[in-house]
Amino acid sequence: MPAGPTATIWIWVMAAVVLDGGAALVAGLVPEGWLEAARDPLVGFAAGVLLATTFLDVLPETLRALPPQAALAIVLGTLAVMIVLEWTIGHRATSGAGARRLAAILLGADAFHNVADGAAIAAAFLASPRVGLITAGAVIVHEVPEEVADYVLLRQAGLSRGRALAAMTGVQLTAAVGAIATLVGSAASPLVSSFALAVAGGTFLHIAEVDLVPTFLAGRARGRRRARAVLALCAGIALVIVGTNTGGGGQR
Amino acid sequence: MSEYLLGGALVGVLFLVVAAAVGLGVAWLWRRARRG
Numbered sequence: 001m002p003a004g005p006t007a008t009i010w011i012w013v014m015a016a017v018v019l020d021g022g023a024a025l026v027a028g029l030v031p032e033g034w035l036e037a038a039r040d041p042l043v044g045f046a047a048g049v050l051l052a053t054t055f056l057d058v059l060p061e062t063l064r065a066l067p068p069q070a071a072l073a074i075v076l077g078t079l080a081v082m083i084v085l086e087w088t089i090g091h092r093a094t095s096g097a098g099a100r101r102l103a104a105i106l107l108g109a110d111a112f113h114n115v116a117d118g119a120a121i122a123a124a125f126l127a128s129p130r131v132g133l134i135t136a137g138a139v140i141v142h143e144v145p146e147e148v149a150d151y152v153l154l155r156q157a158g159l160s161r162g163r164a165l166a167a168m169t170g171v172q173l174t175a176a177v178g179a180i181a182t183l184v185g186s187a188a189s190p191l192v193s194s195f196a197l198a199v200a201g202g203t204f205l206h207i208a209e210v211d212l213v214p215t216f217l218a219g220r221a222r223g224r225r226r227a228r229a230v231l232a233l234c235a236g237i238a239l240v241i242v243g244t245n246t247g248g249g250g251q252r
Numbered sequence: 253m254s255e256y257l258l259g260g261a262l263v264g265v266l267f268l269v270v271a272a273a274v275g276l277g278v279a280w281l282w283r284r285a286r287r288g
Contacts (some may be wrong), residue, residue, distance in 0.1 A: 038288050070256035076256065078264055108279030115271035167282065181270055185263075200284035234263075 004187030007147035009132075013183060016121045016136035017175045018116075024168035026116050027151035028161055033235020035148050040216045044229030047141035047212035053138035054204040056244045058120075062128040062201055065194035074195065078202025083210060104159040106150055107167060111206075112173040117143070119179030120200030126186050126193035134243055135200070141208060141236070143172070 005013075027035065062071045117139045125132030147168055154164040185192035216229035 045265035066256055067253055067259075068254065070253055070260060073257055077261070080270070081264070101283075104279040104283045104286075107282050108275040110275075111278035112275030115274050116267065119267060150262045171278055174278065177270065177274050178267070181266075191259055192263060196267070197261045198260060199264050199267055 005183045006125060012125050012129065012132060013116035013122045013179050013249050015175070016125070016132070016139070017118055017173070019136070020117060020121070020140050020143060020175050021172040022168055024172045025165060027148045028165040031061075035152075039145060040146060040225050040229040041232040042145040043146070043212050043215050045236040046145055047208045048203050048233035048238075049138045049141045049240055050208040050212070050236075051233075052237040052240030052244075054201050055132055056240060057131045057234070058197060058201045058204060059125065061124070061131050062191045062194060062198045065127070065191075066221050067196065069193075071198050074198035075201040075205070078176055078199045079205050082203060083214060086206075086210065100157060103154055103159065106153055107171050110146075110168070110171050110205060113146075114175040115178035116179060116200070116203045117247050118175030118180075119182045119196050120178075120203065121175070122182035122186075122191045123196035123200055124177040126182070126190075130244075132239065136222040137243075138204070138240070142212065145212075147172075152206070201203050 059071075059075065060179060062075070065071075066074075121132065121136050121139055124135035150168060151164055154167065155161070159167070182196045187194070213233075216226055
């Protein structure tokens with residue numbers, strides 16, 4: 001029986017989960033006018049960070065731990081399942097939903113998403129502290145624009161500023177469920193964290209390519225706004241390249 | 253190879269079940285709190 005994660009890994013993972021919870025507060029602490037103006041660059045930056053983290057940190061680490069065909073099949077399988085789920089259940093649940101029902105669906109979907117984020121953070125810290133820090137950073141960065149969007153929808157559903165923030169922060173902490181499940185599972189077999197990291201690669205690709213990039217490439221952003229978002233995407237990629245290389249260049 | 257795929261599928265399904273349970277639980281609690 002493997003020894004399981006050390007106390008240091010537990011502390012790193014739980015600290016990252018709490019910081020991730022803090023991302024929800026950004027939406028309420030920053031003036032709403034600024035949020036509106038900064039939304040597209042924030043989304044672009046988050047997409048860049050997620051894509052670069054997936055290709056430079058998560059996938060190489062997964063390929064080190066699992067046979068390449070199996071690793072890539074799990075990543076692509078997860079991506080396909082997430083797309084099918086979003087197009088079927090997600091679309092059906094939200095079409096024609098009233099504002100109050102939409103708020104419940106939004107928080108439920110956010111909790112689902114956060115469990116995946118928590119599992120990704122834990123699996124990445126189990127691979128190595130460097131991959132853990134970069135992955136936790138990517139999770140927190142992509143949460144900011146998503147929480148901003150959720151905050152706007154909850155306010156439109158009639159929630160006060162305080163209640164919207166409290167609900168979002170509470171739901172954000174469901175990431176702990178995914179993190180704890182992954183840490184406990186890895187005590188049974190170290191392969192669990194490798195599988196979880198491969199699943200995280202698929203969910204990251206889904207978030208970046210299906211959720212984030214279309215909002216500024218196919219959405220309402222035009223002209224300068226779209227250019228700023230694309231520049232921010234490049235900046236996100238560049239930041240992860242620098243972080244990956246300064247933190248050991250992908251070598252253990 | 254096949255045992256790795258099986259393991260990956262198992263972890264993926266477990267993840268889906270846990271995440272769906274948490275998501276549905278949060279949505280249910282929220283609706284109940286709003287009604288109450």
